[in-house]
Amino acid sequence: MDELPIGRRVAYWRSRRKLSQQVFADRLGKSKSWVDKVERGVRRLDKFSVLHDIADILQIDVSLLLGRDPERRTDALNGIDQVEVEEIRAALEQYDKMTAYFAPAAHSPPLPDLEKAVRHAWLTYQYGRYAMLTRALPKLLRDTQAADAGFTGDQGRVAANLLSQVYQIASSVLRKIGECDLAWLAADRATVVAQRADDQLLAGIATTRVGIALVAMGRPRPALELNVNIANLLAPGYRDTTPQGLSVYGQLLLQGAMAAARLPDPSAVDDLLDGAEDAANQLGGDHNHYWTSFGPTNIELHRAAAYVELGEGGRAVEIHQRLPEPAFNALLPERRAHHLLDLARAYAQIGDVGNAGEMLLRGDRLSPSEIRCRPIAHQVLADVLRRTRGAPPCHLAELAEQMGVGV
Template identity: 30%
Template sequence: MPGPIDACAGSRIREQRKLARLTQRELAARLPYSYSLLNQVECGAKPAHPDFLAAVAQTLRVDVTVLTGQPYVTELQQDRLSELVRPIREALDLYDLGADDAIPEKPATELMTAAERLCALVRGAHLRNAARMLPATITELTTAAWRTESTQLWRALASAYRSAHDISVKLGYYDLSSVALDRMDWAAHRASDPCLSAIRQYMRALVYFREGEYLIGQRLISAGHHIVADAERTREAVVVTGQLHLGGSVIAARARQQSTVDAHIEEATRCAERSGDAAEIHWLSFGPTNVALHHMSAAVEMRHYDSALEQARHISLPPTLPPSRRAHFLLDRARSEMETGRLQAALGSLVEARRTAPEQTRYHPGARETIAGLVHLSRRTSDTLGHMSAWIGL
């Protein structure tokens, strides 16, 4: 029976390395990481961290998803989620066909409310419901926007495209997420909305962050700042500016640029002081709490795990924090706890993340690698760890 490593990144790295006809020492010589680490990741003794995966993917010239195994088709089929992807693809492809006469007219307010509802479902980690609702919402908004050329409807359509991106990322369909971002840009231009265009650059930057192209990611963050600088200096613009700085902080952390991390966090803190808790603006969850969460994430990315846990102890999550953001915090905490030998605490954080946002946690590659690491490090696999391992697909 295959062990956990056969379902994790280590075995995929080994497979791709052999396809490239490289020995472990030859691959390690091309990485900014040691031979020992590569060996331990391949045999499952250590989890494959995102920065390590990105470096290996770049060296082997494959997408990171080849190494993470995303999308996790078996689990998606078990959960009846894979069947929801094709309708999303089809809806995204209608953007330039104009109005569909077969679609009845609906009040603009109803369609804009539907776009807002999608954002709420995604932030609430209700991925299945959001994925079911998304195709019809995009289709109806596309026709309505073409019929009336309404700025508000173009803005709502851009928001729906953004939800398509968020859902695609959380389910591991990164090719689809890139299409959704292109559509978002197309609609944002028609809405003449610089804040939406800047948010799209922020999301593009995170795509390159995952792939290890940190310089491109930083250039996209800078482009987002230039776009939002042309907007009226409203609270909305302050929030988008702050969110761009938060994105820049985690990219800089992955690139091991501590001074740049500090500068971005400092600017984001200033924005949060001006905006206050602004979770309602573009559903970015921006505010002092999100700045603290990104500061902790930056520490995790730089492998400063003790610092990350110290920060986590001082973060008080408000009841209004969306489950999707709460689960992300719990996964960061679990990784830090595992890396510092707090295995039982790490398992507890993972169980809490599952309880908070089950679909998001099940399809998060970091959750898989952390669970695989716990299985390897534990002297015996407890019932809880065994259940978590089986549930997540290991």
């Protein structure tokens, strides 16, 4: 986008922020005609103060408007720098596999090195370190894309497996930070590449990423159908009864349940959760096969999350209160912090804003990025502050200030 005129950049970011020209003009204190002329290049933007005002409204670094590399913020815990998202977008826009069809592929790192890097990326995600992950993802995407384009045979299948995993990691973190369209694109790529890897379970778990992205985009019906259809094809006794197979099958049912909760369809939610629970009982204990964190404890976390989506916060709180503390504490930070965010929503639903705020603080201590980088957490915190009588607790007020959340 560096070669675009500045007016086109303004139009691009205004569209990304889903602001009409009129709303944007009102916030800027200008007329709609003025905005239209700027975006068409009829009127020049030559005042730095106006550029800063535009950048503030669009929530981007002013350098992006000028076509330069933005300066990275030092307060990385408060969220993800927009430059990182744009670099991930640029990496997703590469088509090395197609290029290799016409010309020799570019050199790629050795596969063992890539395997280590992908494993590290998964752990970075599951420990909730999203800012660190988004800085690493652009290069990891380019490297695994090059490997997928450059290797053939058995090595080609390994490279495709790694690329599918990286697409899944990218989809997961992009969805967390509200970049749902990109999350869907990355997840869709993951399913296609998994087929080249000749790994049905990898394709199955990639399907859950597609479903999660669809739900985030407000498309729960196709997400439900997709997850259930693939789960039926991987059902125990039909294809795979290994621990890995049970984990992927169960995870498909869990994500189907979350999609059903958004419809809402309480009966389907219960049926799918019960099916996932059967798989977890066969598996025995909590495991991380195919990076699913699947097991009895994760079933309960999803059950609570589904009740929150159904508006039954009280039932979600009851589930949390009966969770075995050792099993919950044994889960990786992303899972626990995600649950605490769901629990904050549950407490807010039943009017207990004190405990809602406490859950946000606990989640922030456990995994700051899970709270500070997620739009839903900002919404919950704003709701808690609005409904708190008198001054909010000092730690909650400090978190709100750091996140830039007001009443």
